[in-house]
Amino acid sequence: RNATVITEKGKITYVGENPHRAIHHQIIDGKGKALVPGLVNAHTHVPMTLLRSYADDMALHTWLYDHIFPVEDRLTPDDIYWGSQLAFLEMLAGGTTCFCDMYYFIDRIAEATENCGMKALLSRGLINGEQMKDYSKDERLKEAVEGFLQWNGAANGRVRIALAPHALYTCAPGYIRTIRDTAEKLGAMIHTHVDETAKEHQDCLDQYGKTPVEHLNDIGLFDIPTIAAHCVHVTEDDLDIMKKKKVTLAHNPGSNLKLGSGIAPVPTAMKKGVNVALGTDGASSNNNLNMWEEINLAALIHKGALMDPLAVKAHEAFMAATVNGAKALGFTNSGKICVGYQADMVLLNITKPHYLPEHNLVSNLAYSAQASDVETVFVDGKILYDRGEYKTLDKERILFEIRRIYQRLF
Ligand code: NI
DSSP states (O other): OOOEEEEETTEEEEEESOOOOOOOSOOOOOTTEEEEEOEEEEEEOGGGGGGTTTSOSSOHHHIIIIIIHHHHTTOOHHHHHHHHHHHHHHHHHTTEEEEEEOBSOHHHHHHHHHHHTOEEEEEEEEOBOSOOSOOTTOHHHHHHHHHHHHHTTBTTTTEEEEEEEOOTTTBOHHHHHHHHHHHHHHTOEEEEEESOSHHHHHHHHHHHSSOHHHHHHHHTGGGSOEEEEEOTTOOHHHHHHHHHTTOEEEEOHHHHHHTTOOOOOHHHHHHTTOOEEEOOOOTTTTSOOOHHHHHHHHHHHHHHHHTOTTSSOHHHHHHHTTHHHHHHTTOTTOSSOOTTSBOOEEEEEOOSGGGOSOSOHHHHHHHTOOGGGEEEEEETTEEEEETTEESSOOHHHHHHHHHHHHHHHO
């Protein structure tokens, strides 16, 4: 309350009630506002905005193999570029400053991210289920390595690149091993889907005699810093492995509910000290990129499922959406309003009726806040969005291109 935050050259240099510095280029009055860290979407596929509401209300395998993969085969690099920007419009207006992505044509996603000013850990989804002696000629892996060399650390460090074996059911063990070794050589992180459905869990037990987490751990994948999306069906032993190997669990409650995948054991993961972050997954399985909804779901669904009102507390859900995600994506000096941290911040209008009276702001953030409360969004101290106005994105052009792509594709 009554605090002042000073940012200089993209960093937070003062937080307190008695600012003594007199030089200001720009002063923003925060009266009636809450300043919170920018939200970090720890698992998504931004170009999938193009497939929003295209194939809903079906099981994951039918959805993916019969509907999504066939359309994805027809997407061009330009489609990916504009689809990503459609996602950025939505994410920025909802206070998301940073995201973790897995898709293809990632040079176009990286280009869009660089221009937009957001932060991202991007990855080329890697799929190869064939048993081969040598995966060095694999085209997708080559693309991923080229993407890493070209883009990792680009845009003043705002763009980072991970390697992304899509999932254990789309990647042969030898392929995952090769990706792991490549990541080790490059110093890249890993981003993958893990144990999303009961079918994946059972198939893995049948095929390898191990749970998905045990299978990936035995390949050595978790020796590399890893973001594991979903983890819906992981066991207590799996969570112990994840804690020991510092694997981040990227919880996607909205997507898991929509696809009927189940509810990840997040309260147990948190109790065991596993780093839990939050993501929306792609807009085709959610169907939006609204992190406030995920915070709300993460704070609610475990209470209901376990009949335990203490299962995930408001502050735990909010931290999962901010500092835990930033740490997981390798943006270790982001996710807090704190001296020395990058100024990735969001101003919320908290004078609206659903914030009053002001008993507990943190509770309000988890249980009452709406994406439409976001007024101003800063990344590295720069304003990217302010009360409906985008500073780096051409909204009219993006919407025009999206309509054009939609007409061509469908
Ligand atoms: Ni996903």
